[in-house]
Amino acid sequence: MKQSQDDFQLVRAFQNGDEKAFEELIKRYQRQVANIIYLTLGGRDIVEDLTQEVFIRAYRSLSRFAFDASFYSWLYRITVNLCIDEIRRRKLKRTFSLDFFSEERAAASEKPSKKIQTPSDALLENEKRDVVAKALQRLKPSHRSVLILREYEDLTYEEIAQTLRISLQAVKSRIFRAREEMRTLLKEYFQERL
């Protein structure tokens, strides 16, 4: 629980009217929040707006923060909920728009190319990143966020359970299933690169 106590001091200062304390909290967590959003949804264009929306929501409800959990797990819960709202919104939009077909086609044509002969290390690195990111986007949202909190944020199972308000058992099985799904999705890729 790094910085937990420190965060509490800033939260208290904000609750007592110190706005600069909130800006300090933003500075502390903006990168993590932005990356959770980026990894969950993909697409750089929306990251800044959604990150800002997370902090707007936090600002609005921080007066009710009860100090019963760490600040970051509270903040990541807001982040994950916002991502899930966004996924729902997109799904709805896609259901009602003809773009659905063109998006599917675009996704199909984005499959990793198999014909790279002598890629440089940087290229290989980029490719790996993109392939994994694409697979991640295909996981169920509930599996996706658990895996991101684990792999990117390095939260313990206990912290993830607290953040998402689910049981420890649920965390355990979602992480396991998410990894198994990822392995299936990346099967070809793993075989090529062994």
Added chain:
Amino acid sequence: MNHQDIQRRLSEYLDEELSAVDHQIVKEHVAACGECADILAQFQRIRAGIQAGAQAELPHAFSSRALRAARLQMEKASRWTPVEFTARRAVLALFLVVLLLVGLTSFGVQQEGVSVERYLSGEMSDSAESRILFNGADISKEDVLLAALSKR
């Protein structure tokens, strides 16, 4: 623990969420079992891929801009809250008034309707009722008595 049991625990093993005893058992198995070692290696590559993918970028002035946006939204909300509150109460009051008027008129219309109908059908031509109906306040005790009797 057999090979299958170990496989189900590889994920927790990687996350160091197993008890010390189980951790040791899995560790020894993985050292001897190629298949489990492969799965573990793939889990590690997934982890590395996700970590490498965390490339979100924010502009330099993000924190001050976000704070300003949050403050602005809050101000807007607090400016609208009293207005909304008053508006909601006004709508409620209007609704109650309309309800009251509708109640009163429908009650009144019914009575009047019956009287007019009976009047038109000739039932009460030149009766005490017609006098009550058209003379308004100038009603004597006799008129009421006659009206009551003429109902039969």
